[in-house]
Amino acid sequence: MERDLDVATRTRMIEWLKTEVVDQMSRLFKAIWDGSTARVVDGLAGLIASSYILGRRLGIPYREVDNAIADKLNRLKQEGHQLEEHYQDLSELSEHIRKR
Known part of the structure; x- marks a missing residue:
């Protein structure tokens, strides 16, 4: 019960x-x-x-979510996502996560 x-x-x-x-x-x-x-x-x-x-x-776990976000950002960068091409947002966020 x-x-x-x-x-x-x-x-x-x-x-x-x-x-x-x-x-x-x-x-x-x-x-x-x-x-x-x-x-x-x-x-x-x-x-x-x-x-x-x-x-x-x-x-x-929180760390697994962080790792999944980092992996996702790397995949999107490799695919040539427009936020990366125009603003480098994905690289900046990847760097922010890497430094945490």
Whole structure:
């Protein structure tokens, strides 16, 4: 019975975190619409934090998410993504992650 309760609690937490990710995305979009830099930063921070925590609740360590982001950025750079070609955003983000 206790194990069933634990599974139910974990499942409920994962469902709540999924809604939190959507809520943070909504807040971010509203902040962009309003043009509030402070609210955009807060929305981005909330979205990123919620995503990391959701991953952890799903059994994915933070470091694995960091590594997956770095791998994704490298693949996109190799594919010639337009953000890299025009602004070097992918290289800058890769460097930021590498230095953390």
